[in-house]
Amino acid sequence: MLKAKELRQKNIEELTKTLQEERVKLSDLNFKLVGAQLKNVSEFSKIKRNVAVLLTILNERK
Numbered sequence: 001m002l003k004a005k006e007l008r009q010k011n012i013e014e015l016t017k018t019l020q021e022e023r024v025k026l027s028d029l030n031f032k033l034v035g036a037q038l039k040n041v042s043e044f045s046k047i048k049r050n051v052a053v054l055l056t057i058l059n060e061r062k
């Protein structure tokens with residue numbers, strides 16, 4: 001899980017890159033869920049929270 005305090009120390013480019021990575025993870029989990037290969041469904045909420053934290057920090061900087 002990503003810590004907001006650590007993320008606030010990164011610059012916008014790093015935050016954007018991390019956001020893209022988290023969205024790719026979320027997409028991969030979605031495909032695994034549809035294919036019935038996913039065992040740990042709680043990963044969805046963790047990644048969604050990470051995306052929300054990243055978006056919040058990016059919006060604070062604008």
